[in-house]
Amino acid sequence: MIYNIGWMKETLHIRTLFKSYCYHCSNSTTWHLWREKEWFMFFGQKSFPFMAKNLAVCKGCEFVQHVPWLRYLKVDEAETRLSITTEIQQLQLSTKNDIQKRFLLAQRAEHDAKNVPVN
Numbered sequence: 533m534i535y536n537i538g539w540m541k542e543t544l545h546i547r548t549l550f551k552s553y554c555y556h557c558s559n560s561t562t563w564h565l566w567r568e569k570e571w572f573m574f575f576g577q578k579s580f581p582f583m584a585k586n587l588a589v590c591k592g593c594e595f596v597q598h599v600p601w602l603r604y605l606k607v608d609e610a611e612t613r614l615s616i617t618t619e620i621q622q623l624q625l626s627t628k629n630d631i632q633k634r635f636l637l638a639q640r641a642e643h644d645a646k647n648v649p650v651n
């Protein structure tokens with residue numbers, strides 16, 4: 533007997549999360565919640581979801597940050613949103629050297645001076 537099995541990954545837009553500054557695209561942006569699901573395929577049909585994870589995605593540059601389920605369940609709380617935003621910004625700045633960080637922080641300060649500051 534021949535079995536045809538496999539895996540398929542699909543990504544779905546769930547909803548808008550919050551507005552925040554993105555150091556990757558140097559702009560105020562809307563972050564969206566996406567859910568990535570991996571499916572077990574049996575004869576070309578999605579049989580059951582194997583794994584699902586939530587992602588915060590920048591609308592401007594599509595920078596992606598994983599949002600664990602425990603945080604996802606509290607994502608409407610201001611404290612959780614602030615911690616996700618802080619984590620994203622720390623991750624984005626962690627790959628930069630000191631000169632790049634100073635430039636990006638100055639660029640953001642200039643941006644915030646022209647616009648209403650966001651988290």
Ligand SMILES: [Zn+2]
Nearest residue numbers: 554557590593
């Ligand atoms: Zn961005």
